[in-house]
Amino acid sequence: MLDTLAGWSMRPPVVVAHTAYGTNAHLRGGLAERGIDYIYILAIRADVTAHPFDAQPTAPDRKGPVGCWPQPRYRHPAPSVAALATGLGQEAFTSLTWRQGSRGELRSRFAAVRVRPAGNAVERPIRAAASAEQGWWGGILPDCWLLVEWPEEAEAPTDYWLSNLPADPPIAGLIRLVKVRWRLEHDYRELKHGLGLDHFEGRSWPGWHHHVTLVTAAHAFLTEQRLAPKAPGPHSPSTRSSTPSKTS
Template sequence: DSRGIGYVVAIRSDVTVHPHDAQPITPSWSGNGRRPQPRYRDKPSSVATLATDRGQQAFTEVTWREGSRGAMRSHFMAVRVRPAGVRVRRLARAAATARGGCWDGVLPEATLLVEWPEQAEEPTDYWLSNLPADTPIAELVRTAKIRWRIEHDYRELKHGLGLDHFEGRSWTGWHHHVTLVTAAHAFLTEQRLAPKADTADSPSTRSSTPSRTC
């Protein structure tokens, strides 16, 4: 968040959250001891409980891409929440301190994305995202599911282009090796995505156009 990087990250079903409209309450100070800190007085619920309580009728069907066996689709729900837990509170307090202010006890909002396949008895996957609240659910799902592409690319880097074949003994050599493998992968990706020329006179991308001499 502090770096301004958007994310959709997979989480476990026991991660706890508050409703997005929950607000911390500061009890009145009696005059003795430390002043009470603002806290959310209602106990947070796990994302699994939240999704199950809403029921499968709250989920909508979303298609995110075409697979080898047809359209990839399932049922999803997106809801605004405030992630809870000690670690989240500490991070929020540290962020407020870094800005030179005092933490008011308000936890940051996020979007909870849940997948509940039609034939499953309960939700199967959960994600948290800091993308804007008005991000369409189809975009959230597409971003969450793009992990398969990353895993495919890594497998191609490792087995097809030799990422794990380095046998040197220096960081410089390792970085040279990774750079060359990455460049090769970028070239192959560009070739895969480039429009295919039907004839010799068809338009093509610069990288797939043969060089000519005058």
């Protein structure tokens, strides 16, 4: 999908995805291969492994006077991101607000730390590419951001993300991006319940395509209206119908 967009000279400013995508090391590697044009912030599971940023691989002593030098490798197995996050301690987490909700500020505690994602699915293509280009790999895994959420009422961290954003982004900016998923879920709910995305009852592909196109155009129009400088504020009377519309 991203390659198709690139063929149309369109690139998303940031790729945001939930754990089913973010935990997939092949997807992360594919985005990295495409360069800095694809900035990503991807949710991951707690059992994804990563080395601390300052961990360095070392090469074992060569046995005997002949033969190749052993491949450098990390001396200790990579811990899970859950273990890394817990090891930071609660004092490393900062309480921040990412938006104003209908019932007040939405706040939680976050920490960001540089890590080196690990695992065979991560290491294999990196080793192969380095060996093909240089004939040897130094064993150092690429680093990226690990963003962790640890709500005050929770006994342990609850959510994790990996991001290849530059080395010094403000943590508040990272949080706003990871929480943009709320916007996606809200838009889908509006498409479905407010604009009739799920009302199509036909069986033909042209009919479905026509229906989805009209619903998408309607949603784009409503979004433009909300973004207009003179758009009604949050306390203005709602112009939205209480009965979901149905497109033909």
